[in-house]
Amino acid sequence: MLISRHSRSDSYHTCYVLAGLSSAQHKWHFNTSAPETESNGTLVSPYQWTAEHYVETTPIYDEQDKVGTLHPVFVIPEGVAEETRAYFASKGTF
Numbered sequence: 001m002l003i004s005r006h007s008r009s010d011s012y013h014t015c016y017v018l019a020g021l022s023s024a025q026h027k028w029h030f031n032t033s034a035p036e037t038e039s040n041g042t043l044v045s046p047y048q049w050t051a052e053h054y055v056e057t058t059p060i061y062d063e064q065d066k067v068g069t070l071h072p073v074f075v076i077p078e079g080v081a082e083e084t085r086a087y088f089a090s091k092g093t094f
Contacts, residue, residue, distance in 0.1 A: 019075050022067040026051045046073045047082055 031048040038044055051069040069078035 015075075018067055019070050021065075022070045023072070025054055025061075025067055026069050027054055028072045047085065049073070051078055 028049050028051050031050070034044070034048045036043065036045045049072055053066075070076065071078055071081050074081045
């Protein structure tokens with residue numbers, strides 16, 4: 001965990017440092033051929049991203065320093081946004 005200038009753990013800045021590391025280690029692609037909305041008007045474009053790990057000929061970090069993928073829009077682990085959307089979609093309307 002990143003330590004703030006007050007010598008205490010700082011989860012806010014740790015989150016964004018790890019998000020930056022994830023962004024530097026992964027390449028995201030947006031599916032431009034997918035529709036922006038579903039037939040009922042629900043926005044689906046935020047869920048049209050896929051990630052791949054950058055392949056370096058000369059690695060610039062150690063294997064144990066790899067960070068998981070974080071969704072480029074929601075900044076949560078890859079797949080969680082889609083799972084959450086599916087969960088609430090299965091509940092019907094409010």
